[in-house]
Amino acid sequence: MAAADSLPNVNEQSLVAEAQAGSRVAFEELVHRYDRDVLRLALNLMKRPEDARDVYQEAFLKVFKNLHRFRFECSFYTWLYRIVTNVCLDHLRRRQARPEDQSPEPNPGHHEEGITDFFERQREHRPTLDPERQLFGKEIQARIASAMERLSPRERVVFEMKHYQGLKLRAIGDALGTTEETVKNSLFRATRKLRSQLGGLR
Amino acid sequence: MSAPQQTQCKEVAALLVFYACEETSAQEKARIEKHLAGCAACASQLAEERSLHESLMEALQASEQFDSGGILLSRCRSELAEALDDLSAPPLKKHWQPLGWLRSWMAMRPVWSAAVLVLIGLGLGTQGLPWLSARLDSGSNGQTVNVSPSARFTDEQLAKMAVASMSFSPTSDSTSGNVQLHIKTEQPLVLSGSVDDPDLRRVLTYVVENGNQTEAGVRLDCLEALRARTGDADVRRALLYAARNDQNPAVRMKAMESLRDVVVDQTVRETLIDALEHDSNPGVRVEAVNLLVRSLEGGTPEAAQTPEAVLAPEPVERLLDPSMERVIQTLQDLERSDPNRYVRLRSAAALRQIGPHEVQ
Numbered sequence: 001m002a003a004a005d006s007l008p009n010v011n012e013q014s015l016v017a018e019a020q021a022g023s024r025v026a027f028e029e030l031v032h033r034y035d036r037d038v039l040r041l042a043l044n045l046m047k048r049p050e051d052a053r054d055v056y057q058e059a060f061l062k063v064f065k066n067l068h069r070f071r072f073e074c075s076f077y078t079w080l081y082r083i084v085t086n087v088c089l090d091h092l093r094r095r096q097a098r099p100e101d102q103s104p105e106p107n108p109g110h111h112e113e114g115i116t117d118f119f120e121r122q123r124e125h126r127p128t129l130d131p132e133r134q135l136f137g138k139e140i141q142a143r144i145a146s147a148m149e150r151l152s153p154r155e156r157v158v159f160e161m162k163h164y165q166g167l168k169l170r171a172i173g174d175a176l177g178t179t180e181e182t183v184k185n186s187l188f189r190a191t192r193k194l195r196s197q198l199g200g201l202r
Numbered sequence: 203m204s205a206p207q208q209t210q211c212k213e214v215a216a217l218l219v220f221y222a223c224e225e226t227s228a229q230e231k232a233r234i235e236k237h238l239a240g241c242a243a244c245a246s247q248l249a250e251e252r253s254l255h256e257s258l259m260e261a262l263q264a265s266e267q268f269d270s271g272g273i274l275l276s277r278c279r280s281e282l283a284e285a286l287d288d289l290s291a292p293p294l295k296k297h298w299q300p301l302g303w304l305r306s307w308m309a310m311r312p313v314w315s316a317a318v319l320v321l322i323g324l325g326l327g328t329q330g331l332p333w334l335s336a337r338l339d340s341g342s343n344g345q346t347v348n349v350s351p352s353a354r355f356t357d358e359q360l361a362k363m364a365v366a367s368m369s370f371s372p373t374s375d376s377t378s379g380n381v382q383l384h385i386k387t388e389q390p391l392v393l394s395g396s397v398d399d400p401d402l403r404r405v406l407t408y409v410v411e412n413g414n415q416t417e418a419g420v421r422l423d424c425l426e427a428l429r430a431r432t433g434d435a436d437v438r439r440a441l442l443y444a445a446r447n448d449q450n451p452a453v454r455m456k457a458m459e460s461l462r463d464v465v466v467d468q469t470v471r472e473t474l475i476d477a478l479e480h481d482s483n484p485g486v487r488v489e490a491v492n493l494l495v496r497s498l499e500g501g502t503p504e505a506a507q508t509p510e511a512v513l514a515p516e517p518v519e520r521l522l523d524p525s526m527e528r529v530i531q532t533l534q535d536l537e538r539s540d541p542n543r544y545v546r547l548r549s550a551a552a553l554r555q556i557g558p559h560e561v562q
Contacts, residue, residue, distance in 0.1 A: 024290065031282065039275055049274055056278040061285055144258060162223060163259060169225050184220070191219045195254055 016076050020067050027067070031060055034077060037165065038084050044160050045088045047145070055091055059084040074174060081167075081175040085157050089176075092153035140198075147197035155190035158183050210237050214244050222251045336392070355401055360408050381406075381427050397427050407440035410448075410457070418450040425453065429460035438464060442473045451483035458489050465497035471525055478532045484542035491536070491545070494529050495552045530556065 012033075018026035038059060042052035062083050070079055148156060154176065161167045161175065169187065173180040214237045220226050221234050238245045308315035383393040383405060395402050406424045409416050425444065431437045444457035458477065461470050474497070477490040536549035 024286065027286075028283070031279070035279065036275060039278055043274075053274070053278055053281065057281055057285060060282050061289070064286060064289065140257060140260075162225075163255070169220075184225075187223075187225075188216075188219055191251075194258065195251075198254060198257065 012076050013072065016067070016070060016072070020070070027064060030076065034080055035060070038080070041081075041084060041160065041165055042088060044164050045157060046091060051091060051095075055084070055087050059087045062087065078171060078174045081161075081171070082177060085161065085175045086177070089153045089157055092156065096153065143198055144194075147194050150197065151190050151193060152186075155186045155193070158186040159190040159194075162187055207241070211241060211244055214238070214241070215247060218244070218248050218251050222248065222255055355404060360405070397431055403428075403431070403434070403437065407436055410440040410444045413444060413448040413450065413453060418453055421448065421450070421453050422456050425456045425460050432461060432464045438467070438470070442469060445473055446476060451481075451486050454481065454483070454486050455489045458486070458493055462493055462496060465493050468525060471497055471529070475525070475528060475532050478536060484540070484545045487536070487540065487542070487545050488548050491533065491548050491552050494533070495555050498526065498529060498556045 012030075015026045015030050019030055035056065039052060039056050042055035042059075043049065046052045046055060059080075063080060066083075070076065148159075151159065157176065158172055161172045162169065167175070169183045170180045173183045176183065214234050217226055217230055217234055221231065226234065238248060308318075380396055381394070381402065383391075383402070385391040385393060385405075393402055393405060397403055397406065406428055409424045410421055410428065413421055421444070425441065428437050428441065432441065438461070441457045441460050445454050445461065448454045448457065454477070458474065461473075464470055465474065471494065474490040474494050478487055478494070481487050481490065530553065533549045533553050537546050537553060540546045540549065
């Protein structure tokens with residue numbers, strides 16, 4: 001977490017204290033420090049921009065309403081991620097409960113401007129890749145997406161937070177309100193499942 | 203591969219996932235690396251793990267570019283700022299909106315609302331206007347109840363009517379016998395119908411018999427309505443009572459005049475004699491004289507229709523009627539001593555009118 005690591009805690013603490021005292025400016029400063037990571041996590045987990053927006057909004061509103069409960073017992077970032085991951089888990093569980101709502105790929109007809117398929121964008125950003133590689137990459141992306149869907153919400157969140165967000169298992173445990181050992185088990189199961197699904201990729 | 207070596211491979215394999223993502227302790231890391239140096243199989247598995255990891259990261263890292271223009275992030279920030287504005291803003295004073303729930307319901311269901319409005323319009327048009335018209339016609343402050351003639355009035359209801367004023371207006375066609383009464387009681391009433399209706403007649407006779415509870419004009423109108431119904435015993439009783447007891451002489455006179463068609467009735471005649479002797483108003487006494495003369499002359503078509511007239515004796519026998527003697531006696535007394543000159547004169551004329559019968 002580049003943002004969290006690069007900020008001196010003292011600044012963060014004073015910002016949080018000001019926000020707790022009612023400063024809207026301080027709160028928005030806190031939001032702007034971390035919301036890129038929050039949105040990225042939400043996008044990676046939810047796979048749909050509209051769902052990611054919902055998560056972003058719901059998570060930061062929860063932070064705003066519950067900021068007075070924050071007692072500086074952990075870092076603000078850890079506390080924020082606990083809220084964000086729980087909101088993501090809620091959304092993923094609700095989505096699982098609705099079979100018709102499980103398609104992870106956004107409808108091409110409903111792409112929002114600037115948020116088109118990021119795999120496609122990735123290809124554009126890598127002009128050196130040959131067409132054969134591009135085709136292969138698309139197949140990989142589809143299989144990865146399918147494999148990720150088979151993970152439980154918690155396995156998925158743990159995997160994403162570990163491999164994409166780069167969080168330590170302890171921090172993930174803090175965020176999810178569980179032990180490092182539980183997170184470890186989730187990561188192990190997630191990796192094993194993905195390996196069995198994607199074993200023939202390489 | 204030795205058994206201890208197999209055990210080591212198994213332990214290391216379980217840790218390779220975490221080793222690949224640098225989540226092993228320093229002690230574990232040292233043990234794994236030592237084992238990997240001497241175990242080609244586990245080294246191969248680690249390579250496979252890293253390869254898979256790299257594949258996943260290659261795909262997933264693409265999402266880092268998800269919002270290169272920052273459009274989604276910008277939109278999220280704006281939406282959050284708006285939500286925070288809403289949260290921070292003081293609650294708006296909620297204006298009182300009558301039937302707000304109905305308005306919101308109608309806004310959400312335009313088709314149903316249209317249907318409901320049409321039904322309400324139909325209802326108002328077919329029911330509301332007649333109701334409003336009846337209410338305005340009553341001319342009263344309170345709600346008007348149009349009582350059909352078949353309604354039955356209790357004595358208590360009649361007594362309550364007594365405390366209110368009453369107006370009476372016969373219909374333009376007086377021969378139809380239809381009347382309309384506007385009764386102001388606790389709950390205003392409009393009674394309309396024929397005088398022959400038992401209930402309506404009961405109200406009319408009640409008004410006539412309870413002269414102290416309504417205005418004289420009302421009682422006069424009631425007498426006018428009842429005059430054609432003197433064949434009814436109740437009506438006759440009410441008229442006789444009014445003729446004797448009403449405080450207003452005009453009403454007493456009107457009551458007598460209403461009885462003209464049944465003057466041969468003994469009770470009527472006694473009432474007239476009583477009026478001659480005791481009524482304080484000379485006009486009433488004159489009216490009584492006129493009616494008595496009429497009764498003694500007899501032979502009126504109307505009188506012949508009454509039961510009493512059928513049994514009426516011939517003129518000679520009529521002289522034997524004890525009441526006849528009393529009438530003559532009373533008239534003679536009036537002729538001599540009535541304080542009113544016109545009464546004395548009218549009595550003398552009456553005696554002359556019936557004199558021949560007396561001579562015979």
